[in-house]
Amino acid sequence: MARIKPFNGIRYNKAKINYSDVVTQPYDKISPELLDAYYNRSPYTTAKLIRNKDADPYQAAAENLNNWLNEKILVQDDKPAIYAYHQIYQVSGERKVRKGFVAAVGLEDFAKKVILPHEKTLAKPKTDRLNLLRATKTHFGQIFFLYSDPQKKIEALLANITAQEPDETAVDHFGDTHTLWKVDDEKIIKEVSRFMAEKQLLIADGHHRYETSCNFAKENGAALGEESPFGYTMATLVNMEDEGLTVLPTHRMLHGLPDFNEADFLEKARVYFDIASHHVLEHLLKAMQDKRAQGKICIGLYSGQPLFHELTLKDPAVMAKLSGTKSTAWQKLDVAVLHTLILENILGITKEKQEAQENINYIRTAHSAFEQVLNGKEQAVFLLNNTTVKQTYETVLAGDIMPQKSTDFYPKLLSGMVVYKLQ
Secondary structure (H helix, E strand, O other), X not given: OOOEEOEOOEEEOOOOOXXXXXXXXXXXXXXXXXXXXXXXXXXXXOHHHHOOOOOOHHHHHHHHXXXXXXXXXXXXXXXXXXXXXXXXXXXXXXXXXXXXXXXXXXXXXXXXXXXXXXXXXXXXXXXHHXXXXXXXXXXXOOEEEEEOOOOOHHHHHHHHHHOOOOOEEEEOOOOOEEXXXXXXXXXXXXXXXXXXXXXXXXXXXXXXXXXXXXXXXXXXXXXXXXXXXXXXXXXXXXXXXXXOOXXXXXXXXXXXXXXXOHHHHXXXXXXXXXXXXXXXXXXXXXXXXXXXXXXXXXXXXXXXXXXXXXXXXXXXXXXXXXXXXXXHHHHOOHHHHHHHHHHHHHOOOOHHHHHHXXXXXXXXXXXXXXXXXXXXXXXXXXXXXXOOHHHHHHHHHOOOOEOOOOOEEEOOXXXXXXXXXXX
């Protein structure tokens, strides 16, 4: 079902460039402060390709790409390859290794159920990425796909290569290590492609870039699902049974609600939730995890008052009344309960406002969210347990799309490790 092929990757010239100085987080994870740091670190930072500061960022990116190729800062591999990509990181003090491989993946219409989305997309970032793709005809970062391989056949096929020293090593600003191996053995590539042809691919990260790739292909006369120079995108594919997979929660911060009041909100919420309070953030987070282990949906709240509040859903059946035709899998998502029952039903933040982010900001860490609310930068934060890979897959298979930023797969795939030029 899935079409996988090698490509002539473009990579930084190690004789001239230190990879740790030039690779970056994905474009949508680069804050203004991080962008400045990348610019200061190297004149050849990938940030100048994916988040250029010039007045015409897209043309500037195209000029940089061409100049760096001419100067041999970037060098294209002579032989088509796939690239084994491992990420070594720590989360909660535990060392983990996430194993995947980079390849060109054939674009497919979602209706064919070969490639499965799980989140909604927004128009603005798709326009931005489309303008960059038009100017450069190049993919600088990878879409993150998950596939099912309980026997870990791909890992076994690549094991002899990944046992050797990597071709590239980079350490990102979080301290995570990223390693890449070129795999140009035609027999291995053929086996990988044959195995993946039987698989469905779930988009873990990169929904906007995937849809942008499809739009760009159509602009250039390529029909999705058919062979064309424009009919592929670059992706890292990871086994959803890989022990190195980590999904973090993304918390929701509120702003711009003129009538928000904690006491009034809690009074309304008591109709649907059992509410307990804590004096310490860590105690709330521990209680939320305990409720998750009991199979309950529990959401945290902090709004700048002395106490942290634990909201445990009393009766999951309420979601069936509010969610229309949504599946049971969707109704059981913590993030669905937050967006439907709390944000929309109790607080009156419509779906349209949620999608436009009029009253919502997203943040990864609970402690950072706490500080922003404490300092008065945000009105309140709703804290979530993470959405698991199993929950995501079951929801997608049921035919539903999750709210935006329902998952945060960590670590992110670095941009600039390898580049895929379409022409």
